[in-house]
Amino acid sequence: MFHRAILIALLVMLAAPLAQAQDQSFAAFVNALWLDARAKGITRATFDTAMRGLTPDQRVIKATQRQPEYGKPVGDYINALASPRRIQTGLAKAKDQARPLEAVEKKYGVERWILVALWGMETDYGAAKDKWDVFRSLATLAYVKYRHPYFRNELIVAMGIMQTNNYPREQMVSSWAGAMGQSQFMPSNVVTYAVTFSGQGRPDLWSNVPDVLASTANYLHKAKWRPGLPWGFEVSLPNGFDTMKSRASFAEWTRLGVRRADGKPFPRDAADIGEAVLFFPSGIKGPAFIVTGNFLVLKDYNNSDAYAIAVGHLADRLHGGLPFRAAWPKDDRPLSRDLRIALQKRLATLGYKVAEFEGHIDFDIRDYIRAEQKKNGMVPDGNPTIALLEKIGVPVR
Numbered sequence: 001m002f003h004r005a006i007l008i009a010l011l012v013m014l015a016a017p018l019a020q021a022q023d024q025s026f027a028a029f030v031n032a033l034w035l036d037a038r039a040k041g042i043t044r045a046t047f048d049t050a051m052r053g054l055t056p057d058q059r060v061i062k063a064t065q066r067q068p069e070y071g072k073p074v075g076d077y078i079n080a081l082a083s084p085r086r087i088q089t090g091l092a093k094a095k096d097q098a099r100p101l102e103a104v105e106k107k108y109g110v111e112r113w114i115l116v117a118l119w120g121m122e123t124d125y126g127a128a129k130d131k132w133d134v135f136r137s138l139a140t141l142a143y144v145k146y147r148h149p150y151f152r153n154e155l156i157v158a159m160g161i162m163q164t165n166n167y168p169r170e171q172m173v174s175s176w177a178g179a180m181g182q183s184q185f186m187p188s189n190v191v192t193y194a195v196t197f198s199g200q201g202r203p204d205l206w207s208n209v210p211d212v213l214a215s216t217a218n219y220l221h222k223a224k225w226r227p228g229l230p231w232g233f234e235v236s237l238p239n240g241f242d243t244m245k246s247r248a249s250f251a252e253w254t255r256l257g258v259r260r261a262d263g264k265p266f267p268r269d270a271a272d273i274g275e276a277v278l279f280f281p282s283g284i285k286g287p288a289f290i291v292t293g294n295f296l297v298l299k300d301y302n303n304s305d306a307y308a309i310a311v312g313h314l315a316d317r318l319h320g321g322l323p324f325r326a327a328w329p330k331d332d333r334p335l336s337r338d339l340r341i342a343l344q345k346r347l348a349t350l351g352y353k354v355a356e357f358e359g360h361i362d363f364d365i366r367d368y369i370r371a372e373q374k375k376n377g378m379v380p381d382g383n384p385t386i387a388l389l390e391k392i393g394v395p396v397r
Helices: 002-039 044-051 056-065 074-081 084-096 100-109 112-123 132-142 148-165 188-194 209-222 250-255 293-301 305-318 337-349 363-375 386-391
Strands: 234-235 276-279 288-291
Touching: 002 044, 002 148, 044 132, 044 148, 056 132, 056 234, 074 305, 084 100, 084 112, 084 305, 100 112, 100 209, 112 209, 132 148, 132 250, 132 293, 148 188, 188 209, 209 293, 250 276, 276 363, 293 305, 293 386, 337 363, 337 386
Parallel strands: none
Antiparallel strands: 234 288, 276 288
């Protein structure tokens, strides 16, 4: 007991200087932040209201390590989000909000089912309430320089939102990463896209559903959503199809024998549609999709392929669409963010043009993967796997 007491005392003695050092470091961060905030028009009163008494939130730091869309098979992730309960609730919500949805649809040219699906995906139609102090969350991320300087800038923008709109301090709540309201807009998105559709003078993304729906539609509209164009659809491929082919017009896909799984015809090509992309989110063993520019708009909202498919599929189900025809493979394990970044860096050393090293596997990267898969005798489906990484010399352990 005596030795244990000594050990505990030593640990307490060691912890105290560390905590004091962190307090001093955070205080220095706050002092430097004030200079930047003041330069961007934030008053001292607003700054003090936002930052008074804040300390770094260790829960936020731990949350940066979670990657829900990469921790399970893609099919499991999508089916959990586009669940039967969420479909039924979405249909009821669409009926309740029929009038504002009709007006929003007319003004912004974004189909109501996509808006309802995004609403359901982000906050379960408003049932999932924001619980985090937006200023503490953003200050924590800015302090540890997570994706620096993005969260530092978002923190100052959040102060501006409170100052401009005279929101009470207690209303400034968010997700752990600072996304606010039923639309889960980051502060800069609130400034750019939030609208007052109900005529109440200032946008209310926390409790005013017409504002939420209109702001979401405004976001998609400004991101170049094309009305009437599907986000994509499941397809079937003819026997012997060369999966190195990844981009074509709808007419060309038809000539190549690619068919929609639901039996419907492809949309008509138009000058502003661009190419439609063949996409295997879980590899050749899973469902195949043709996706359009509207799929990229959904990824602009949340840069995740699995998320965009889930939103699109939920919207389709709300509009009477059927479940996926092909089965999702149960052994599908998407790469971690670290491995995706390692893959991007390896592709760059192999001579491919890689735009960023944040772990986002876009369709250009998937074409590079196809080329490397073909070189190594693998099926060129564009899906990154551990087997591919091992073939091209990326350490996986």
